[in-house]
Amino acid sequence: xxxxxxxxxxxxxxxxxxxxxxxxxxxxxxxxxxxxxxxxxxxxxxxxxxxxxxxxxxxxxxxxxxxxxxxxxxxxxxxxxxxxxxxxxxxxxxxxxxxxxxxxxxxxxxxxxxxxxxxxxxxxxxxxxxxxxxxxxxxxxxxxxxxxxxxxxxxxxxxxxxxxxxxxxxxxxxxxxxxxxxxxxxxxxxxxxxxxxxxxxxxxxxxxxxxxxxxxxxxxxxxxxxxxxxxxxxxxxxxxxxxxx
Amino acid sequence: xxxxxxxxxxxxxxxxxxxxxxxxxxxxxxxxxxxxxxxxxxxxxxxxxxxxxxxxxxxxxxxxxxxxxxxxxxxxxxxxxxxxxxxxxxxxxxxxxxxxxxxxxxxxxxxxxxxxxxxxxxxxxxxxxxxxxxxxxxxxxxxxxxxxxxxxxxxxxxxxxxxxxxxxxxxxxxxxxxxxxxxxxxxxxxxxxxxxxxxxxxxxxxxxxxxxxxxxxxxxxxxxxxxxxxxxxxxxxxxxxxxxx
Numbered sequence: 001x002x003x004x005x006x007x008x009x010x011x012x013x014x015x016x017x018x019x020x021x022x023x024x025x026x027x028x029x030x031x032x033x034x035x036x037x038x039x040x041x042x043x044x045x046x047x048x049x050x051x052x053x054x055x056x057x058x059x060x061x062x063x064x065x066x067x068x069x070x071x072x073x074x075x076x077x078x079x080x081x082x083x084x085x086x087x088x089x090x091x092x093x094x095x096x097x098x099x100x101x102x103x104x105x106x107x108x109x110x111x112x113x114x115x116x117x118x119x120x121x122x123x124x125x126x127x128x129x130x131x132x133x134x135x136x137x138x139x140x141x142x143x144x145x146x147x148x149x150x151x152x153x154x155x156x157x158x159x160x161x162x163x164x165x166x167x168x169x170x171x172x173x174x175x176x177x178x179x180x181x182x183x184x185x186x187x188x189x190x191x192x193x194x195x196x197x198x199x200x201x202x203x204x205x206x207x208x209x210x211x212x213x214x215x216x217x218x219x220x221x222x223x224x225x226x227x228x229x230x231x232x233x234x235x236x237x238x239x240x241x242x243x244x245x
Numbered sequence: 246x247x248x249x250x251x252x253x254x255x256x257x258x259x260x261x262x263x264x265x266x267x268x269x270x271x272x273x274x275x276x277x278x279x280x281x282x283x284x285x286x287x288x289x290x291x292x293x294x295x296x297x298x299x300x301x302x303x304x305x306x307x308x309x310x311x312x313x314x315x316x317x318x319x320x321x322x323x324x325x326x327x328x329x330x331x332x333x334x335x336x337x338x339x340x341x342x343x344x345x346x347x348x349x350x351x352x353x354x355x356x357x358x359x360x361x362x363x364x365x366x367x368x369x370x371x372x373x374x375x376x377x378x379x380x381x382x383x384x385x386x387x388x389x390x391x392x393x394x395x396x397x398x399x400x401x402x403x404x405x406x407x408x409x410x411x412x413x414x415x416x417x418x419x420x421x422x423x424x425x426x427x428x429x430x431x432x433x434x435x436x437x438x439x440x441x442x443x444x445x446x447x448x449x450x451x452x453x454x455x456x457x458x459x460x461x462x463x464x465x466x467x468x469x470x471x472x473x474x475x476x477x478x479x480x481x482x483x484x485x486x487x488x489x490x
Contacts, residue, residue: 114359118473127466152469185487221372221486224397228363231479234472238480241466242430 002047002067010075010087016139023090025141027153028076030083034058035151041088047072048084062086090141096130096159098172101191103240104130106174108163108208109199110229113138117148118230119197124152126237131158132166132194167211170194174213176204177232181215184239191244195236200229247292247312255320255332261384268335270386272398273321275328279303280396286333292317293329307331335386341375341404343417346436348485349375351419353408353453354444355474358383362393363475364442369397371482376403377411377439408441412456415439419458421449422477426460429484436489442478 012018013026024044027036030052036043037058046060047067069082076085098104105123110116116138123131138145140158149156167174173193196212198204203226204212218227218235227235257263258271269289272281275297281288282303291309293301298311314327321330343349350368355361361383368376383390385403394401412419418438441457443449448471449457463472463480472480 118476121469121473122476124467124469125463125465125472129467148473150470155468218370218483219486220370222369222374223400224366224369225395227370227479228366228393228475230473231363231367231476234476234480235483238463238483241464 024087027086028081032151033084033086035154039154043088045087052084098130106194106196107133107137109134109136113142113144114148115230117145119233120149120156121152122234124155133160134163176212178215181217184216189240189243269332272331273326277396278329278331280399284399288333290332297329343375351439351441352378352382354379354381358387358389359393360475362390364478365394365401366397367479369400378405379408421457423460426462429461434485434488
């Protein structure tokens with residue numbers, strides 16, 4: 001039985017202020033909850049249908065409540081979910097170390113939660129585990145972000161910081177997409193580096209341009225003025241892995 | 246002065262049924278409206294702020310009404326728009342001819358309007374002008390689609406049809422992304438063809454598999470199960486243009 005207090009608690013976690021206060025976030029959908037249960041996140045609560053629990057092989061070290069599909073649907077404000085929901089603890093926002101011979105993404109004010117989620121899913125596809133994000137970037141634990149990652153949030157870590165300070169200290173090459181950069185089809189990315197992805201509307205901040213060591217360009221064959229931020233991320237990552245291979 | 250009848254009419258065009266009945270759709274935001282005015286779409290109404298009209302050089306052959314930013318904001322249900330809005334006639338859904346030596350996209354039930362809009366924008370970037378879509382694909386004239394194209398809707402045409410019938414008649418090579426296809430980094434795409442993009446949840450329909458002449462794969466270096474449909478489109482397009490060049 002799902003108490004009114006639990007319903008109120010879960011709904012409150014849609015708001016960043018309450019996620020911070022409670023140090024918890026919500027994961028929805030059978031696949032994402034199963035990925036969560038198999039990860040090192042600390043899970044405190046799992047709601048699921050009888051069918052979900054019958055088909056979930058992961059050990060659950062948390063309070064579990066069997067609910068109806070209707071109860072879950074009522075809890076879902078923006079995505080269809082009639083199977084499972086979990087509450088887990090936020091991970092500490094520690095400075096991340098970038099593994100040797102890998103690339104990391106640097107997100108310069110990616111505001112749209114769907115874009116951030118898609119970027120995390122794309123990073124996971126291309127084997128990128130680390131994201132450094134400006135403080136103005138959408139919150140990793142926003143339920144729309146978690147949903148758009150399609151489970152990849154368990155394999156990609158994010159660190160929010162001031163990008164000028166961060167980029168001022170790095171010794172890695174810093175790639176950034178500009179209209180007048182070097183064609184990514186003919187760029188040697190080397191074995192490690194940072195890829196700066198600019199804001200949806202204005203691209204890379206003027207204040208960060210001085211930290212870009214390698215300006216790159218995705219060649220354009222048509223007339224669109226720009227590419228969506230997540231799309232640009234994917235094309236750059238595909239060119240990096242190709243050149244590494 | 247914006248009449249109540251006009252407000253009601255514009256708001257009704259958010260619904261497909263009324264777009265079909267009136268044969269009209271809505272375009273929002275200064276940049277998209279300017280792209281529309283420079284295109285061959287037939288525009289019937291333009292609402293704009295004094296500032297918008299002062300900075301718009303395109304000839305306007307339509308009724309124009311000067312409005313306040315507040316009036317526009319009140320008309321916008323899902324995007325920030327305080328500058329301009331236009332109403333234009335739908336284009337006839339005629340069978341499209343694919344230009345020689347070009348590629349076209351075939352969309353197999355892309356349901357999310359944001360994904361469809363991003364695919365159209367991406368197609369425009371890579372010089373693809375033609376999209377063939379299943380009847381279940383999101384409506385091109387949905388305001389969320391138009392918005393996500395960032396103006397590219399004026400340069401990319403879409404034709405809704407039954408894909409089994411369509412693919413059964415084509416003589417072009419038909420590429421489709423599968424997990425066990427040929428690595429796109431080592432695929433020769435030739436100079437023309439169709440690229441089938443599968444539905445967000447289930448990929449390419451089983452009923453279409455027999456029409457795929459060339460199975461391709463975007464190589465994966467991490468652990469995400471799949472890529473977003475628009476992301477996959479972009480990576481495939483980038484590999485096509487690279488191999489054509």
